Amino acid sequence: MSNQSGNTDHDSVVHDVEIDGYSWWYRMFYLFIMSYIVAVGALWVSLAMLVVSALIQPFSVLRARIIKRWLGETYFTLAPYLLQSWNKIDVKVLVKGSIKRDGSYLMLSNHIGSLDWMFGLATAHVLGPPFPGSVKAVVKKSLMYVPLFGWMFWALEFAFVERNWAKDEKNLSEYGKKISDYPAPFWVAIWVEGSRQTAAKLRQSQEFCRQKGLPELQNLLFPRFKAFKALSESLRDKIDGVVNSTVIIDVEKPTSLGSVLSANTKGSIYILLEEHKFDEIADAETWLTGIWIQKDKLLSRYKVDKNAVLQEFTELPAHPQTSFAKVYTLSSVVVLTTVLALIWMYYDPTVLLV
Structure with a gap:
């Protein structure tokens, strides 16, 4: 079985067997294996980025950025x-009109849940190198202090916000200057809803729309303007435009990090992209409101006639997917080395020679 990325059965360790037929123990085994690979990879990559930041960046910012981009x-x-x-999961990235693969953009996306970052990286991967290493995002500053992943976010120059507008406005307004000489292309992702959607938050959003005399959104939270306005003005002269990304999840079970790591999810994810030039954005608030109303209508139409919506877009040919045979091999070597080291430390080494 192959998918849109061109990888084969040899690349997929679980496609030959129905996951739903696996026992709980098999799923836990897959969860352990992939969690280990993700953690070990994050450890080495984050440490390598910190070393590059400390030893190379003081002498050559450009060279350090290129190395860290490659690591990412x-x-x-x-x-x-x-x-x-x-x-x-069949991931399809589709475009209305055209989009520059080598362009730099500010990407707006609907905020679905805890895996939005993964969908964003999957979108960028379709573009090919230097993506997804060139992806940046607006994230909470508290994430910067999360071991391994927070270190990577800092090294890759993500934009950090604190939910304190006085500070955030200054940081976002200066972000364009900070990355003004960052090697193109790059994307900066922002989730303008500001929060993952829940039933309670959707009701609150709809009540807000009623009070303001705005159309009630049925599938999205009403967007927040201030961060988008500050960031778009900061980046306006440095990027090619704005990409409106609509993520549609069509899977049999709710997606979570645990279900993905345990190889227990199947279905389709559609990522619909549309490019907008800054010439279209006379007023950030008015423009973003219109975009979100259109996005909400698109999601409603998808529920009624999926095929009609998808036919409005053209699938973007994907960059060939990376084989992780080397990652598996390296992880196995690390495990074996760790076990032998523990045995050596626990027992008197001479006992092993008897």
């Missing part, structure tokens, strides 16, 4: 691999 690209290709090969 190497590690973040785990995202499409996890979705498409480790699981049975």
Whole structure:
């Protein structure tokens, strides 16, 4: 069985057997194996980025950025691999009109849940190198202090916000200057809803729309303007435009990090992209409101006639997916070395020679 990325059965360790027929123990085994690979990879990549930041960046910012971008690209290709090969999820990236593969953009996306970052990286992977290593995002500053992943976010120059607008406005307004000489292309992702959607938050959003005399959104939270306005003005002269991304999840079970790591998810994910030039954005608030109303209508139409909506877009040919045979091999060597070291430390080494 092959998928849109061109990888084969040899690349996929779980496609030959129905996951639903596996026992709980098999799923836990897959969860352990992939969690280990993700963690070990994050450890080495984050440490390598910190070393590059400390030893190379003081002398050559450009060279350090290129190296860290390559490290990010190497590690973040785990995202499409996890979705498409480790699981049975068919990820399709479709475009209305055209989009520059080598362009730099500010990407707006609907905020579905805890795996939005993975969908974003899978989108960027389709573009090919230097993506997804060139992806940046607006994230909470608290994530910067999360071991391994937070270190990577800092090294890759993500934009951090604190939910304190006085500070956030300054940081976002200066972000464009900070990355003004970052090697193109790159994307900066922002989730303008500001929060993952829940039933309670959707009701609150609809009540807000009623109070303001705005159309009630049925599938999305009403967007927040201030961060988008500050960031778009900061980046306006440095990027090619804005990409409106609509993520549609069509899977049999709710997706979570645990279900993805345990190879227990199958279905389809559609990522619909549309490019907009800054010339279209006379007023950020008015423009973003219109885009979100259109996005909400599109999601409603998808529920009624999926095929009609998808036919409005053209599938973007995917960059060949990376094989992770080397990652498996390296992880096995690390495990074996660790076990032998523990035995050596626990027992008197001379006992092993008897």
